[in-house]
Amino acid sequence: MPPETLHSTSGESPSVDEVIERCTAGFHAIVDMQEDLLKAVLNAGRSRSETPSSSGDTERALRGAIVEAVEILDQTRKAFKSKQLEQLRSRLLRILEV
Numbered sequence: 001m002p003p004e005t006l007h008s009t010s011g012e013s014p015s016v017d018e019v020i021e022r023c024t025a026g027f028h029a030i031v032d033m034q035e036d037l038l039k040a041v042l043n044a045g046r047s048r049s050e051t052p053s054s055s056g057d058t059e060r061a062l063r064g065a066i067v068e069a070v071e072i073l074d075q076t077r078k079a080f081k082s083k084q085l086e087q088l089r090s091r092l093l094r095i096l097e098v
Contacts, residue, residue, distance in 0.1 A: 031080060034072070038088070041065045066092050 014022075041062065073089040 027080065031082065031085065034069070035088070038069050038092075041069075063096065066096055070096070 070089055070092050073085055073092075077086075
């Protein structure tokens, strides 16, 4: 966190709660963005009308996106200890097994 964000507008040091809130807000935004991205990828595959010739390409692209999402979730597992992210990771792995 940049030093200038550790002071309030009145020049006083913020409380511990304020510092924690500021630090975790960025993490929450990243997790929300990843969730939105995953939903968009998965919904795009469901909403497209697929022709037989594009069905395999679409499935490969979706599987690739899911594999990438699982890899990112694995890489960030220690940074973001979240039951929701672990559950999402498990659901994505089950989709890949089908």
